[in-house]
Amino acid sequence: MSRFVELPGFVDSHCHAFQRALRGSAAGGDFWEWREAMLGLAGDLDPGRVREGYAATYRELRAGGYTAVGEFHYVGRAEALAAVDAARDAGVELVLLACAYARGGLRRFRQESIGDFFRWLEDLGERGARVGVAPHSVRACPADWLSAIGAYAERERLVLHIHADEQPREIDECLAEHGRRPIELLADCGCLGPQTTVVHATHADDRELDLLAATGARVCLCPTTEASLGDGFAPVDRLCERGIPLCIGSDANVCTDALQELREVESIGRRQLLRRNVIPAERLLAAGSSEGAAALGLESWPSVRIDLEHPCLAGLDEADVPAALVAACSADVIA
Secondary structure (H helix, E strand, C coil): CCCEEEEECEEEEEECHHHHHHCCCCCCCCHHHHHHHHHHHHHCCCHHHHHHHHHHHHHHHHHCCEEEEEEEECCCHHHHHHHHHHHHHHCCEEEEEEEECCCCCCHHHCCCCHHHHHHHHHHHHHCCCCEEEEECCCCCCCHHHHHHHHHHHHHHCCCEEEEECCCHHHHHHHHHHHCCCHHHHHHHCCCCCCCEEEEECCCCCHHHHHHHHHHCCEEEECHHHHHHCCCCCCCHHHHHHHCCCEEECCECCCCCCHHHHHHHHHHHHHHHHCCCCCCCHHHHHHHHCHHHHHHHCCCCCCEEEEECCCCCCCCCCHHHHHHHHHHHCCHHHEC
């Protein structure tokens, strides 16, 4: 007789669905060269390609245990609505993290003004999309945009997501322009708080992590993508030391398996601290589910069923299932 246990579904807090098409590509010797290939891919998108390609990626994520997705979207207005349709087709709960982009990137990424960005957000909401605000980065948004977005998110009670401290060059450029590191700039611009999720924070220093802890902000780790792009190791040890809430993202979708993503987080912490059980299994599973839901502003999202007769789990007591899931299982244990 089959045995199952129901758990909260996993939540992908940071997804770029279109980048799935680059999985396995050897393009680029580092992040910045890879970015050129990514920009070329983004430039060729249209609503039809987005709807078809995103639906396929979201179905793959659903099979990987994710039942809700935060799509960090910067590839066009019509394409945003196509992403919403794709998620509906694939049966995942979607939060569209609409990107503010003032400079850099491709022309299609950018808005004419901060007012133009806010009008787009409001139009998305009127069309039924669940939205969050996402200043792309301190490279893409100047300080006045960041301040306006921080105030808007607080006033409208919207979640705020932003890439920060993913690459050393990003930090150097921020220091040159602002005399502050990225997360310090976000604090000064009113962008840090319990509604904030900083994506990556790979190269955040202790002062920046202290700011995250003091303001109640989260960090979204995307370890399989960070490994693929040569970003570096997430500061799992220092994040845990400060009690900073963690969630996970599939990001470039080199991996669409929630359990593998969580195992990578724990594996990094073990190598840094030279011990086992850095993050208790129940807390790690919460990082993959309820913390991700909180990062997206979700109060409810679909659950998943775990097949207790799967070879990776057969014969285990149910009390041992959480530890086994994060230590030794892949998404094929999900019924």
